[in-house]
Amino acid sequence: MKYDVCIIGAGVSGSLIARALSKYDMSLCLIDKENDVAMGSTKANSAIVHAGFDAVPGTYKAKLNVRGTEMMEETCKELHVEYKNNESLVIAFGETENEHLKELYERGIANGVPDMELLTGDEVRQLEPNLSEEITGALLAKTAGIVCPYKLTIAAAECAANNGCDFIRNAEVKGITVDDGLFVLDTTAGEITAEYVINAAGVHADEVASFIGDDSIEIRGRRGSYFILDKSQGNLVSRTIFQCPSEKGKGILVAPTVDGNLLLGPTSEFVDDKDLTDTTLEELRAVAELSARSVPLASSRDSITSFSGIRAYTKNGDFVIGSSKVNEKFINVAGIESPGLSAAPAIAELVDEIFANVSKNKFAIKADYDSTRKAPVRFREMTDDERRELIAKNSAYGRVICRCETVTEGEIIDAIRMKVGAVDVDGVKRRVRAGMGRCQGGFCGSKVVEILSRELNVPVNEVTKFGKGSNILFDKTKED
Amino acid sequence: MKYDLVVIGGGPAGMAAALKAKEEGVEKIVILERDVRLGGILNQCIHTGFGLHYFKEELSGPEYAQRFAKQVAETDIDVMLDTMVIDIDDDNNVTAMNNRDGLIKIEATAIILAMGCRERPRGALFMAGTRPSGVMTAGTAQKYVNMDGYMPGKKIVILGSGDIGLIMARRMTLEGAEVKMVCEIMPYSGGLTRNIVQCLNDFNIPLYLSTTVIATHGRERLEGVTIAKVDERLNPIPGTEEYVECDTLMLSVGLIPENELTKDAGISIDRITRGAVVDELRATEKKGVFACGNVLQVHDLVDFVTLESYLAGKGAAKYIKNPAAFDDAVYVKTTTGNGVGYIVPQRVNIKTDEDVKLYFRVRQVYKNARVILEVDGETVSNKKKIKLAPGEMEDVTIPKEIIEKMTDKSEISVRVEA
Incomplete structure (x- = not known):
């Protein structure tokens, strides 16, 4: 697989960077070692958009927090994410x-x-x-x-995908070599070649940087x-x-x-x-x-x-953002702890700027770039008239699967069929909240497994909670 | 759409309530059921033991359900399957939906709530560790194995000795899994004695009392759990931790009546039962709304669900015939005395012309204790019980002759004397 740019890590930073860079007329991929986006720090944090008074003045944390918070509302509006x-x-x-x-x-x-x-x-x-x-x-x-960090990430990745960015799951980077000026990434999903690499690998960004001999980061x-x-x-x-x-x-x-x-x-x-x-x-x-x-x-x-x-966590306490000293085409986005979520839109803006400099503006901006994402159907927030109309159009929206959060089958199918779609039970849960309510999937869990099995065309016992090895069911109780 | 009676839920409670209302002369009745068939949770309870009290026969869950479903089919009660109720408004208008009719608005004279209960999930427990696959409620596991035909686990630890946990210990053993143990945080089991004998003892599955699971291990799939003894305040005792290898942890740690609709409709909920506050006809505090079955109180036996639902069906019929009669009710509260956790009904209309049965559960295990029912300080009944346990429902009856003499100042209480 050959790309102009490869972004390693589909957390909130990586995904918003992917969205920003997907405006260029070039080939772009976003890869992650897990089965979905938002699987690292992004899925489990305080979900806060901080005002920005915590960080030491002059640091990236301070600047990007204030700027990111300023941008957050608009970003969420464009991506149709609740803020x-x-x-x-x-x-x-x-x-x-x-x-x-x-x-x-x-x-x-x-x-x-x-x-x-x-x-x-x-x-x-x-x-x-x-x-x-x-x-x-x-x-x-x-x-x-406040914002939901994984919904923001899913929306950003989806927006990037709509603009042509490939999302590659289960692609853990095992090593990087440089061949003829290109980075060759040895990943668990195969070899990926790219001229530019954005290292947004979260808690593993230090290890990823060390693959090109950059040992300056310690996380x-x-x-x-x-x-x-x-x-x-x-x-x-x-x-x-x-x-x-x-x-x-x-x-x-x-x-x-x-x-x-x-x-x-x-x-x-x-x-x-x-x-x-x-x-x-x-x-x-x-x-x-x-x-x-x-x-x-x-x-x-x-x-x-x-x-x-x-x-x-990094020792010096600030985000590490910029071209690696070893290779300027390798841009580190590391140490993104709090206020990383708040800063994420500004981090994407900054990385875009750095990338434009490093690439000497050689990639033109696509005329058809769209920074928005269409709003997904949220049945529980609709009026009765809207609901009536929706069910008339597609009866799958008439079937409630998750009782606690009132999530319909139609919404779950949408979540699976979107570009950066859900491929496991937790992926469905993060996209539409089925199983996120008070019974925690006690009732709808098995129905979600069924829908995933049908939509992905795999047997139910191959459906997982969050990727390889997290299967929910073993064999059939009886031979057919 | 207009109905005299809308029954929400087509499990044993909803079916019995609808049938009784029909028998009492209610004309237009509809049962709204969210699943694709009538029967509720009984459909996945393929073990026997249902109906011993009511039918004097030992039936499986689906058989018990079928007896009522058949009766429903023989009447002109309408049934809407795969249909979810999403709202009840102030005037008892019900909003429901399904994928055939879309959004459905029903004007109801009376409503019977019969939505059943759900299982307490892991998150409600103080359990540390990882969050891999393989941790599920016993009822979910039961659906996988009995309805879908898949093994949800092979090496199993069960936390909680409620009836579903006990039943699943036996079920998984019969399907070839290794059930290592059942842990129970309390010093006694929450299940029926007969289930401990038939599901654990008969299969040599150990039951560890005063023991809980404090942590789960494994990243993708569960690899093991740490169990520990607990002290009398139910806190884990340091030094008693033990690692148990398993691929599945099944939870049977309590049932919670599903009263979200009830709460949204502004109906008061009993803090202990987590069901609506009701009178002897199972009328809630909202006019024309009744509740029965596990949505009202978690029952031990479905037989008692049936009996309770008959009361609600009768009550709803009475209301439909003459709503004004309910305005004249004079209520007296039922009070829990020593050792009694809760009483259903929470209040009694002293204008009733029938005996009133009070159902209750005790707070702890008693041996050779007495159950005492008092009205206005006078002992109405005093019965010796060889064993009382929180896992089993008990009842006492107030004869109508006593109720006749009561006033709005009267007091009804039930207590246990050890």
Whole structure:
């Protein structure tokens, strides 16, 4: 397989970069070692669009966060992804933390963050009545928002695919050689040749860079564990509630999600295995206890699931974005931990700029490039009249598969048939939320397996949860 | 579309309720069922043990369901299959949908809620570890093996000794899987005694009480679980952890009535049963809306679902004939005393002219205890029970002669004396 450009890693950065670069008249591929896009840090993080007061002024993190947050609403609009400008609050317990809020406020000013306000404990409880009585002050940031990171990624990858970008699954890069000025990637999906490589390999970006002899990046995995609470708890707070940040990150948060659940977490633990997203009882307990400190009514008893994600931590603490010192046609996009999601649209913009420079603008912009993605059908959000019309057109929309989230068969078929389509049960879940509700797929799981089997034309026992080895069923109980 | 009675759910509860209403003279009845056939969860319960009380016969789940489905077919009750109800509005208009008729609006005089229950998923537990395939609820596994004909696992650990867990231990063993153990976090089983004997003891499957699964292992497919003993506060005891190799973890950790529609319709829910608050006719607090079966309270035996649903069917018929009669009701609450977890019905209309049976579950296992029913401080009944367990439903009856004498200030309570 031969491409002008290959992007390694289909997380939120890689996919938004793919969308940006898909405007050029060239061949482009987006590859990932997993069975779908958004399978690394992207699928398991706080889903927050940060205002941008956390990062040290002058860093990429600071600049790209503020710029990314500015771009997020428009990006989401173009891609038809839910975005909510729900604002955020950093809360303080006691005098020392009140002082810390002032520092954050000052840093926000230095970073160019608009619309911030310092509030007293009483003022903040007026805004959010379920906050703890112990809270003594808060920093309100009106530009902060929430977005679903994997839906953003799926939409961006789909947009790129519509503009001609190939998405190659299960393509883990095992080595890279340079032959006649071209990168030759040895991957588990075969050999891929490309003149330019964008290394957006998430927690593995350091290993990928080292394949071309660039040992300048060192990434450690930092695990964060979360709870998702039932939608009945989704209105406990309307803003994202952070505790004061520490050296471990932005502290435990309590945040509504765009889908109406409540998210609690994360912890912050360094781990040796950058792919092992397990949780520990200690971490889950810590999340439960610490989040209750902010919002006493937020309880893990209402949890519908818990999970962890691994963030890409680098020693110097900033994103690593730019051409490798070893080879300028190899562009690193590494160390994208928080506020990576917020910054992602700006990261794509910056990488586009770097690419244009490195490629000396040799690729023309396609006349038919479309930066938007058509809105997928979301049955549960429609009016009855819209629903009637939809079912009349295609009866598959008349059959509810997931009761908890009211997802129809038609939507699931759409999710499978789209360009960057779902090929496993979790892929369906992330695209249309079937199985994402309170029964967690207890009822619809087997129906989704059936639909996948039918649409992909494979036996049901070859349908997987999230790719190779995660099959759900064994053999038939009886011979035919 | 207009119906006298809309029954939501075509499982054993919905069918019995509809049949009773028909028998009581209700004319236009429709059952809305989300699955492609009547019968509900009974269709996948291919083991026997159903109907011992009601039919005095030992039937399989599908056989039990079929008896009612056949009766339904012999009446003029309409049945809409593969049809999902998505809304009930203030005036008892029901919105449903399917892929033949699209969106369906039905004006109903009365509604019977019979949506059944769902299983508690893994996420509701404090369980750490990875999230591979091979972790599923026992009911999902039951569907895979009994309805679809596929093995969902080969080396199995079951968490939770509720009836479905016990049944699946036997089922998977018979299908050739190795069921390593059933773990139960409580010091007693949540299932029927007969199921422990017939499903575990007869197959030498160990039941570990006061034991839970604290973590899952394996990236793609489950490779094993860590189990641990728990203390009296149900917290894992450090040092008791043990690794058990398995490819499947089946969860039978509780059933939750599916009351999303009920809640959206503004009907009050009992905190303990997680079902609607009802009276002796299973009328909810919303006029013309009744509830029965597992959506009201999780039953141990389907026989009792049938009996309860007859009450709801009768109640709905009564309402359809004379809605105004319900305005004159005088309600007295039923109160749980020592050892009693909940009572259904939660309130009794003292104008009823029949005996009222109170169903309840105890909070813990009792041996040689007494169940005492009191009205206004007077003992109405005091019965000795050799064994009481949370896994089994109990009942006491208030005779109509006692109810006749009650006033709106009366108190009804049930308690256990060890």
